[in-house]
Amino acid sequence: MSAADADITDPNAKGADTTPPPLRRGPWTTLAVRPAYANPWIEVAEHDVLDPSGRPGLYGIVSPRHLAIGVLPIFADATTVLVGQYRYALDEYSWEMPEGGGQKGVAPQESAARELAEETGFEAVGWAALQRIHLSNSISDEVAINFLAWDLRQLRGGPTPETTEADLVSARVPFVSVLERVLAGDITDSLTASMVLLVEVLRGRGGLPAPVALALR
Amino acid sequence: MSAADADITDPNAKGADTTPPPLRRGPWTTLAVRPAYANPWIEVAEHDVLDPSGRPGLYGIVSPRHLAIGVLPIFADATTVLVGQYRYALDEYSWEMPEGGGQKGVAPQESAARELAEETGFEAVGWAALQRIHLSNSISDEVAINFLAWDLRQLRGGPTPETTEADLVSARVPFVSVLERVLAGDITDSLTASMVLLVEVLRGRGGLPAPVALALR
Numbered sequence: 171m172s173a174a175d176a177d178i179t180d181p182n183a184k185g186a187d188t189t190p191p192p193l194r195r196g197p198w199t200t201l202a203v204r205p206a207y208a209n210p211w212i213e214v215a216e217h218d219v220l221d222p223s224g225r226p227g228l229y230g231i232v233s234p235r236h237l238a239i240g241v242l243p244i245f246a247d248a249t250t251v252l253v254g255q256y257r258y259a260l261d262e263y264s265w266e267m268p269e270g271g272g273q274k275g276v277a278p279q280e281s282a283a284r285e286l287a288e289e290t291g292f293e294a295v296g297w298a299a300l301q302r303i304h305l306s307n308s309i310s311d312e313v314a315i316n317f318l319a320w321d322l323r324q325l326r327g328g329p330t331p332e333t334t335e336a337d338l339v340s341a342r343v344p345f346v347s348v349l350e351r352v353l354a355g356d357i358t359d360s361l362t363a364s365m366v367l368l369v370e371v372l373r374g375r376g377g378l379p380a381p382v383a384l385a386l387r
Numbered sequence: 388m389s390a391a392d393a394d395i396t397d398p399n400a401k402g403a404d405t406t407p408p409p410l411r412r413g414p415w416t417t418l419a420v421r422p423a424y425a426n427p428w429i430e431v432a433e434h435d436v437l438d439p440s441g442r443p444g445l446y447g448i449v450s451p452r453h454l455a456i457g458v459l460p461i462f463a464d465a466t467t468v469l470v471g472q473y474r475y476a477l478d479e480y481s482w483e484m485p486e487g488g489g490q491k492g493v494a495p496q497e498s499a500a501r502e503l504a505e506e507t508g509f510e511a512v513g514w515a516a517l518q519r520i521h522l523s524n525s526i527s528d529e530v531a532i533n534f535l536a537w538d539l540r541q542l543r544g545g546p547t548p549e550t551t552e553a554d555l556v557s558a559r560v561p562f563v564s565v566l567e568r569v570l571a572g573d574i575t576d577s578l579t580a581s582m583v584l585l586v587e588v589l590r591g592r593g594g595l596p597a598p599v600a601l602a603l604r
Contacts, residue, residue, distance in 0.1 A: 196473030196480060197554040207424035207431055209447040211526050214424055214431070219475065223553035230426040231476045232449055234526060256413030257524045258436065259448045263413060271525070303577040306522045306529055307474045307481060308488070310427050311450060313407060314577070336440035337414040353588070360520040360531070360577050367584035371570070374591055 195320035197230075204344045211271075213237055231311060236271030238305065238314035240361040242369060243292060243322055245381045250345050251290045253339045265341075265351070266359040267366075272315075275350070282317045290340050291328035293317035298379055301368055305360060316365040320381045345369070345386055414439035415446075426498030428452055428488075448528060455531035457578040458499045459586060460485070460509060460539050461599045467562050468507045472555045482558075482568070483576040484583075489532075507557050508545035512535035518585055522577060528572070533559055533582040537598045547554045562582055586598065 193367040199220040202277070207214040217229040243251050257264045262325030268289040279297055287293055301316040331338045345366075352366045353359045371377045373386050410417040416437040424431040434446040456477050460468055467484070474481045485506040489498030496514055504510055518533040548555045562583075568574045569583045590594045 195475055195478045198473060198475045206426070209423070209431075209445065211447055212431075212449065214426075214429075214550065216426065217475075221551045221553065222473070225549040226548055227551070228426065228476050230428055230437065232429065234523075238523065238525075255413060256439070257521075257527050258412055258415045258434075258446050259526065260521060260524050261412045264521075269525075280454075301580070302572055302575060303580055304474075304477060304481075304575045305577045306451075306455065306527070307576055308455075308486075309475050310523070311476050314522055326495040333440040333442055334444070335439045336438065353585075355519055355595070356523045358519060358521045359524055360581060363518070363520055364577060364584065365586055367581065368570075371566075371584050371587050377570070 174317060192220075199319060200206050201226075202288060206230065217285055230309070232306075232309055234310070234312045234338055235274070236283070237274060238269070238361065239272040239278055239279060239281045239285055240267050240269045240314060240316040241294075242285045242316065242362075242365050243294060243319045244291065244345060244369075244385050245320075245322055245342070246381070246385050248345050248385050249342050251292065251340050251342055252348060253340045254291045255335060255337055264359055264363045265357055266291070267316075268340075269359070269361055278315045279317060282315075282319070286319060286328050287325055289335070289338060290334070291325050291330075292322045293325055295321035295323070296379060296381060300372075301365055303361075303364060314361050316361055316368075318365075318369065318379065320379065320385070405568075411438075413574070418443075423447065424600050429574075447526070449523075449526055451488070451527070451529045454491060454495060454497055455486070455529060455578065456489040456499065456502055457484050457486045457531060457533040457582055458503045458511075458536050459533065459579075459582050460503060460507065460511060460536040461562060461602050462537075462539055463598070463602050464560070465562050466559050467565055468509065468557050468559055469565060470506045470555055470557045472572060481576055482574055483579045484533075485557075486576070486578060487568045495532045496534060499536070503536060503546050504542055505549070506552070506555060508540055508542050508547075509539045512540070513540035513596060513598060518582055518588075520578075520581060522585075531578050533578055533585075535586065535596065535599060537596065537602070 201218040206216040213233045215349045252265045254265045270285035305312045418435040423433040469482045471482045487502035515535045522529045
């Protein structure tokens with residue numbers, strides 16, 4: 171409810187106590203916010219705003235319920251694990267690093283370890299959160315955190331994918347082959363592309379954790 | 388409408404003629420699709436599906452109405468242009484390469500040239516579409532296309548931002564400084580991070596167009 175609405179419904183109400191004043195977001199002003207849509211994975215909120223030029227308008231924000239998490243495991247033999255699955259939203263098959271959604275109250279590394287175990291059957295001793303990116307910042311507040319993982323050990327029991335991932339397969343492939351597939355445009359997942367390119371740049375500059383630098387030397 | 392609904396309403400109707408059969412998307416089956424939400428920037432569709440294990444479920448897909456477009460201009464003096472603006476959806480200030488939404492019927496390079504002109508006041512003679520990525524492929528079908536632009540000429544009139552971009556500023560900065568800011572995690576926009584890292588990898592491998600390679604040598 172905007173301040174103006176409160177005045178109309180009851181001019182004598184203690185408006186200052188019950189109606190939040192317009193909020194500032196940098197040069198934007200938020201007049202009102204209402205939930206507009208929700209499903210188990212996303213919420214959409216509609217914000218009545220004044221834009222940076224002062225004009226009234228609408229801003230719709232998609233908020234995923236989970237944090238996007240990616241893990242690039244690097245083995246001592248310079249390989250990594252890609253997972254292949256049919257991406258329903260794209261209607262395309264996609265090869266990617268292990269990825270999934272992290273619950274917002276759970277430490278991102280814990281979610282990353284869970285995804286790595288479920289999708290590849292490996293656990294890692296070495297972990298580094300290398301990248302935090304906003305995936306689509308004009309329409310969404312979605313954040314992705316990408317981890318590098320090393321010192322990998324095979325879990326008894328192997329991969330345990332969710333039922334929606336019953337088609338998921340994993341493949342051990344040289345890091346350099348994954349890089350080539352990113353450069354060829356054959357891997358299109360933004361988290362994977364960004365993370366593989368980051369690791370390659372850090373490799374060239376001596377910016378990787380020592381065991382990963384040794385593996386990829 | 389699903390096949391089951393058609394049978395209940397009129398068992399003698401020519402169901403086969405009017406009700407689409409279940410569609411396959413790889414190992415998924417689409418039973419029904421309905422529009423669930425729309426605003427001027429996105430649509431959300433809810434799909435009744437059978438997942439790859441055969442279980443019934445719901446899949447919500449966010450479809451942006453525009454193509455995400457990024458442009459990394461590289462000047463002969465090894466600089467680029469960053470644009471700074473307050474990103475309302477994040478409630479954060481963000482420095483990024485010039486970006487915007489391309490209409491789906493318009494050639495992506497045309498949209499990229501428009502964004503470059505509007506946000507920086509430059510036009511480019513040299514263009515290459517370097518990257519096509521899916522930004523958030525578990526919940527959205529959003530595609531981004533990132534262009535490299537070179538042989539840049541200042542337009543009379545300068546930048547002409549939209550009113551929602553009234554706070555937008557641009558700054559000419561060395562490419563290497565932008566790379567450092569990506570590596571420091573200070574630039575979080577996924578399109579910019581991915582594109583800057585790609586250009587740095589291609590620079591090291593001799594994979595850039597000659598005028599850009601010369602500028603960044």
